[in-house]
Amino acid sequence: MLQRGLSWLILLLGLALAAEPGQAGGHVLNIIDPEASAFNREVRGLLVWVMGFAALVFVVVIGALTYVVIKFRRTGKETSEPEQIHGNDRLEVIWTVIPTIIVLIIFGLTARSMFRLDQPTPGAMVVEVRGWQFWWDFIYRDYGVRNSNELVLPVGRPVRFEVTGGDGQNYDVIHSFRITSMVGARDAIPGVVTHIEVTPEKIGTYYGQCVELCGASHANMRFRVKVVSQEEFDRWIEGAKAYQATPPADPVLARGEELFKQQCAACHAIKGVSQGLPQNPDLTFFGNRTTVGAGMWPNTPEFLERWIKNSPGMKPGVKMPAYPTMSDEDVKAIAAYLMSHKVEGLDFSNLDRF
Ligand code: HEC
Ligand SMILES: [Cu+2]
Structure with missing residues (x-):
């Protein structure tokens, strides 16, 4: 009785969570927002295929099950055991071959998307991303500017993230870099540099999060990405390049x-x-x-x-x-x-x- 009640509770909780749109401090965490980047559009396209096949399998399996349950149900008029069947070669070949074809199609589509997303874009701005316990460092190598935990990017310009972690000596923990509604993820591995590229298409502030369990404050290892106009970015980067602190008078x-x-x-x-x-x-x-x-x-x-x-x-x-x-x-x-x-x-x- 208690167990049953608990199962219901968990089910209802799950449904409530699924119905709640993803929010984090007022952010809309849509991982396939087609307006944010071509990366999202590619992933969204892939998801449509995968969900389509999943729906097909669901309908066929549940349909067959329902048919069998109704057709062969006990009527009370039986006089003896029904005829017993031991295997059916044709059926078994069919239900092996069809899923294999589905998996191969999904594999092919995924590989195509991976190669597409991995194409280096000429003229991309390089930003070095370094994960540390429990924060992110961003280094604009082309400009000699370093800014931690907040990444400022111009809209419409391709960015190439060179992602790594720690210093490869004393801070050897793996993190993973994800700008939730825009692009990701890439592991931030000490001593290894991985790449990911994106062109931000929509001005706004984006939520970022470490997505590889990395210690006590893994869940507290976040960051923000500010996608601004090219003009505003230029003002920011020029100001940052020229910045020199002066002794305060106050x-x-x-x-x-x-x-x-x-x-x-x-x-x-x-x-x-x-x-x-x-x-x-x-x-x-x-x-x-x-x-x-x-x-x-x-x-x-x-x-x-x-x-x-x-x-x-x-x-x-x-x-x-x-x-x-x-x-x-x-x-x-x-x-x-x-x-x-x-x-x-x-x-x-x-x-x-x-
Ligand atoms: C032993 C080295 C160390 C000392 C000393 C230290 N900090 Fe920090 N500080 C850190 C580290 C590491 C972080 C990153 C913590 C995290 O988010 O996981 C940090 C984070 C911060 C942040 C937040 C940065 C951000 O972008 O969110 C501020 C602000 C800060 N420190 C201010 C100070 C001030 C002010 C002092 C002196 C009173 C100080 N720190 C002394 C190591 C140090
Ligand atoms: Cu982490």
Whole structure:
């Protein structure tokens, strides 16, 4: 009785989840949105074939089953055992050959899609993607710009992601890179570079997520992709290239800088202030970020200050220490200092969410 009730509950839960459109902080997670990229259109085309065959198999099997159950049901008028049948060579050959043909067709279509999607596009912008526990680094090699956890891309221009993980020495964990509604996924393997290409076609902010179990905060290893107009991208990349931090005049920011240099600069880079280390996010353009904690929380003073004070309490397994003894005033000063580093005149917070 209990077991039965439980089964029903699980079934209903499953249905409820299936009916709930995929949402993550207001993002529409449509993995086959045809307007987002040619990649999605290709995958969508493939899915139609696979679902078509699946529907065909379903109808034939359930149809045959229903027919047999009704036709040969017990009527109560039987006087003896019905005639017994032991095998049917013709039938067995048919039900082996037809599925084999279906699988071969799906194999052929999949291989064709894979080769199509793997064609290098001439003139693609190269972005190096590096997965670390538990955040993402993006390096625009053509421009010498590094930006962590948020990727800014121009609409309509092909991008070639060169995906890898860690430094191949001390941080040997495999991640996987997926921009959920646009393209993916490619494994981020330390010491190995894999490729994936896409041309973003729709302006908006996209949700990204690590899709390979990589440790305690795998589920908290997210990122955002900002697809903007070419003009806006040019302003961003030129501003980022030319960026050079200057010592702040404001006393609060000056205090923030002093604290940053003492407590944070050994790990984090800010162009013109500190080198940091590759295994920690670059904070040069933190003022342009819309999220904190690798795509986890909105970049508001409240979340940023909480993060600085106690990141391990927010995100299990982070490789950043907590600062429990730091005064609220000092935390606020550092937060304000981080927010003061940005390319001016750009706001990525009001884009449509995909
Ligand atoms: C031991 C190295 C280390 C030190 C010291 C350190 N951090 Fe971090 N920090 C990290 C790592 C690693 C992450 C990535 C955590 C994650 O998301 O998994 C991070 C993430 C962050 C982020 C979020 C970045 C983003 O894009 O979401 C901020 C902000 C930050 N640190 C600020 C600070 C400040 C301020 C200090 C000094 C008070 C500091 N960190 C000290 C290693 C360090
Ligand atoms: Cu992961």
